[in-house]
Structure formats: C-alpha cells, structure tokens
Amino acid sequence: MNGLRSLGLMQACLLAAAVGGAVAGTRLAYVHLVPSLLQAIHRRREGSTRWAGARQRMPIAWGGVRGAVSLAAALAVPEHTADGAALADRDVVVFTTAAVIAGTLLIQGQTLPRVIRWARLEEDLSEADEERLARKHVVETALTVLPAHAARLGATPDVAARVERELNEQVRLLGTDKEPAHHIERDLRQALLDAKRSALVDLRDGRRIDDTVLRRVQETLDTEEVWLARREAAARSRSRLPAQPSLRADSPAEDG
Template sequence: MRGLEIIVVVLTAVLALTWLAQRLRVSEPLLLLLGGLVLAAAPDIGGVHLSGNVVLLGFLPPLLYAEALTISQYQIRANFRVIVLLSVGLVLATTATVAATGHAFGLTWAVAFVLGAVLSPTDATAVAAVARGLPRRFLTTMQAESLVNDGTALAAYAVAVDVATGRNSFSWGEAVGRFLLDYAGGLAIGAGVGLLVIAVRRHLHSTPLESGLSVLTPFAAYLPAEAAGVSGVLAVVVGGLVISRASPLLIPARSRMQVVDFWSVTAFLLNGSLFVLVGTQLPHVVGDLTAMSPWRAVQLAAAVSAVVMATRLVYVFFSPYAVRAVDRRKVQRLRRIPPRYRIPTAWGGVRGGVSLAAALSMPTLTESGQHLASRDTVVFVTAMVIVATLLLQGQTLPAVIRWARLPPDREADTEEQLAYRHIAEAALESLPGHAARLHTPAAVVERVGNELRAHAAMTEGPSPGHRTEYALRRQIIAAKRTALVDLRDRRRIDDSVLRRVQESLDAEDLRLELGLEGHRLAHHPQPEG
C-alpha cells in the first residue's frame, strides 16, 4: 500500500472512530488508539514504523500552534503561578518519581531519568479531548500546562539522553543552565517570529497569502529554535500567543474565518491521526522488547502508571497549601478553591503521542558505538502508560468532573453582555463622524442607529420579542438560501455566484445564531451543579 493510500485509510479511521466514540460516549483518544491497534493487523499498515522525529516535526508544531491561537490569555495571566507550578514543578517531580521507580526495577539512573522525562508531560490534544465540560478557569489551566510542560520535559529529556549516551556527564550547573537556555531561547525566538509575522501580515491583502503564512508560522518558529538548540515547543507556543493577541485588529474578517476553520479541521485530523498511528505502533513496541522479560516489563509499566497518576494527585492536592503558607495576600486568598474542585485537574494527566515520539527518538547507540541498553524497555513502558492513562483517566474524567460539581462560569455570561453593549455603544458614538465623512443619507444613518440601539438594549433586560426576532430572521435567511439554490438549479446563476452570496448569508446566519445563544445565556442561565 502506497503512502497516499495509507493516509486515506488513517483519515477514514479518524472520522469513523470519532463518530463512533461520540455515539458510544467513550473517550475519543482511547477509541482512536484501539482502532489503530486493529489497523495494525493489516500488513501494509502494520508495517509502518512511526518515527519520533516525524511526530515532533510534523504533528507537534501545528497542534501546539492551533491550541495557542485559541487559548484564553486572560485566564493564563490570572492563573500564571498555578500553570508554572504544574508545567515546571510537576514535570520535574514526575521525572524524579518515575526515575526512582525505573531504577528500582533495574534500569540505570540515566535511562530511568530518560523514562521519567518522557512520561512527565501531559498531552495537549488528549487533555482538550477528554476535559470537555470544565469551567474555563480549570480547562485553560490544564491546556496551558500541557502546552508549556512539553518544553520542560523535552529539556529534561535532552539532558538525560546526553548522560545516557555518554555524550556528557551530569552536573547540576550544566543542567540548570540548559533549562534556562532552552526557556529563554524558545521565548525569544517565538516572540521574534510572532512579531515578524505580524509585520508581514500588515502588508498582505490576499486571503490565500494570509492563510499560507498561517500554515507556515508554526514551522517557522519551531525549526530555527531547534536548530539553535533551544525549545521549539516554547517558540511555537509563544509565537502563537503573540499573533493571537494582535489578530483581532490585524487580520481581516474573511481571512480570519478561513484561518480559524482551517486550524480547527487540521487540529482535529492531526490529533486523531496521531492517536491512530500510536495504536499501530503498539505491536512493534511489544515485539521489539528484548532487554527485559515481558512479565517484568508489564510489572514496570503498571508500577510507573500508578506512580505517574499518584504523583499528579499528590502534587495538585498539596502544592496549594505550600503556596498559602508563603503567600497570604488577599488577592491570593480570593482565588482559593475547595479541595473537591482540584480533583478533576489532578485526574486529568493523560499522556499521548508526544511521550511516545520522545521515546522513539531515543538514540539506539551510545557515543562509543555500543547498543543503548533498555531503549526498548523505555518505549514499551511509555506505550503502556499512554494506554493506561487514556483508559483509566481519560475514560473516567467526565464522571469525575460531574462528581466535583464545579461552579458554572457566571462571569462568562456577564462579560458577553458587557462586550455586546460596549461595542454597540462605541459604534453609536462613531456613527455621526463616519456618516458625515461618507456623505451617508440621513435615512440610512437613522436606520443603522436604530439597529445599534436595539443591539445595545438587548443586554439591558429580558425582552420576549428578541428571541422571536432572531428566529424570524433566521427563517428568512433559510428562505433566501433555498431561493438561491433554486436559481443555481435552474441555471440562472453560476456556482461561483452562489458561493459568494452564500458566504454573506452564512455570516449573517452565524451572527444571528450567536446573538440568540447570547440572549438565551443572559436571560436563562444554567442552574448550579
């Protein structure tokens, strides 16, 4: 089977298995991984060996970039300390506890620390898939953690691999310096690429060019950082955050809608494909195991899985008490949450393709040319821990979220009302000046002003007429769409004309749909619990 045919099979599996997971209400990453395991029985698919470098270059940059473009920067700033504690402190703690477990089972300390670094980061795409239903504060914290902790883990991984292969001997000064260089270099290159992209975008006035630049951006951040020996992961994330911050006033609406749709579909397909491909690698991982007996390796995998989960539970549950002992400011006390609310975050440590990619990227030879012992054990244990976390944590996290009874996001509804009212009022204030400059007829100015005043009033209090008005306008758009298609079917207009008019109708329909949803949330908020 040729490469293109394999891609078609994998994408077909992604669509079918995602649909099935939604129908069965099971974890999508878990079912995708199991589907890949079934596909591995086909000789052409099972013969494909997934390279760690392919994942780190082909999958990781676009997936991280897509997440960075949509994540809430407000919530990142509000929860910055918690995110740092999770993405740095928890990664190092997990690396240490897993390394101690691996060493207890006979691995050398160097290889054990490689295993710890490989399994220390959570997977951004897996977390996003299984943590639906979390309030935005908790969800953003977990997503931001999983974006940044890859950089911390890969920095620790690089130090551990150098020691395991004999390239360097371990020293605390060199390890700390490597961490600081990775972080500082990744931040600097990411910010530089983001600012450069913003400058280039100001001179682009073509949707295809703007979309093409968006596709290129994550790789333009990742590759220079990796070539410089610093964190490509942080470069991609920071670049995405810088561009996301500027995009509302930088990117035209048409280009933004196209780019958002592109990254939404791309992230969905890449994420699904990655879990399917991880599933296809499981038979290879088991078959290549030679450094340790299968039963002993299974015992090690079970022990490491338990340690990974337990470390996160203990760290997330008890680290806030250490913070409280140091920081007693009022603003810190106001952000405290009950222990019950911390359980979903503590249980959301799902591992994924990044961990397997790092394990597969582990060298096979030392600097002296000898075979690197226990590499196959690291890959096997990594694969088994991915399966265990997806099965135990990913599948049960929705139930844990319901059990925690997290408070709904009341602030989101209030902020949405404020936003609609503020932009309508700003538009009313600017209307006379724009109308005078454009020599707009008074009747048009009055009609536009009435519409803006109506939009501003929608957030002031309940009005039974607003819901019916939205519904009426959407029914009218449906009638327009039917008439438009009828013209096309009777060959009165070309398909290109249909698409252009359809875009206008879709934009208006989307505006009304969002307005109707905002009105429903404003006047009929969801009950507690």
C-alpha cells in the same frame, strides 16, 4: 515483549505498574498541591478570592495520559554505548514506557468522562460578562461616532435615523435580562427571509429576472441574514442560552 531480556515478564509488569502509579501520583500531587500553595499566598496578599476547588481540578489531574512523546523519548535511547557495548536495560525502558502509555490510555482515558461528570464543573460566567461588555461597548461606540460619520458621508436624516434605531435595538438586547418575544421575533424574521428567497428564485425560474439580478438581490438577503445571526448571537451572549439550530429552510436549487 519478545525483545525483553533484562527482566522477566512478571518483574517488568510490576515495574511498569509502579512507574505508572508514580507518574499518575506525581501529576495528581502537582495539580492539587501547587494551586493550593498559590491560593494561600494570593489570599494572604489580596484577601479572599474564588479559586477552583480540588473537585474541579480533578479532570486536569486525571487527564494526564502519556502518548507519542513519551514513546519517542524511550525509543531515542541508544542501543549501544560510545564504546560499542550494548546499553543495559534499554529493553526495560522501552517496555515500561509502552506499558505506562497503554495503562494511562486504558485506565485514565476510559474513566475521564466519569471524572468530568463527578467534578460538576460550573459554567464560566465571567467570560459571558466580558463578552456582553465587549458587545455593548462596541455598539455604544458606534452610536457615539454615528453623527460624525453620517455628516462626513452625506447620509440623509432618514438613513442616519434608521441606523441609530438598529444600534439602539442592539443596546436594548444586550442591556436587558428579559426577552419575552425575542425568539418569536427571530423565527418570524427568519420565516420572512426564507419567503423572500423563495420568491426571488421563482422570479428567476419564471425568466422574469436574470441570474445577475438574482445574485444582486441575494447579496442583500445574505446581509440581512448575517445581521439576524449577529442579533441572535448578541441575545445569546446576554442570556447564555444554548445555540438554537438553524431554522432556515432549504432554498430551491439554483441552475447554473
């Protein structure tokens, strides 16, 4: 404010308020009018299609706060012209830009959470469907190529059958809308996994196995836990349940 000489403080504040209103209004108009125009064109060509309404577009329109880029552009305005004369009203440009930035941060930024709640945004179910499709497709592909790879690698029938059962279980989880005992089974598997880890550390602490054996068995348990996590992720992608907190108990600390 000390460098503001071209205008009085009250005039500069009124100018900044007008520019800030124009900036916010332009963004509101663009975000609402352009999608409506595209929606009308698209509907005329391809029939009725579900688009986000004005209420759902409001957070995008209201979230257009100004920041460092705007301030840098204002400060980049040279102080003098090519012939060495002072550039008129540069101080007004910098003041107005800073005031608009402060206004958008204080007004739009502080009220944005309320606008988001007011918009009542719906969950994007199409993304969940696509994720479920992708997971099911890759598992079904694995089932298709399983016999050929089992024969190439010389896997025994028992090994191939066990892998096939696991893959079929994944398909079942992805293809059904019911999970009557899924969470109980998950908790049981996790509890057993924690018991395995504790028993393994007890063996090492009792000097019945060394650290090398401990790490080898831990790798197997880690693989089992990764499989359990992926199985849970597949179930969540099917039902879109919120992520559950980790149930793994803290394992005993390892020495060295």
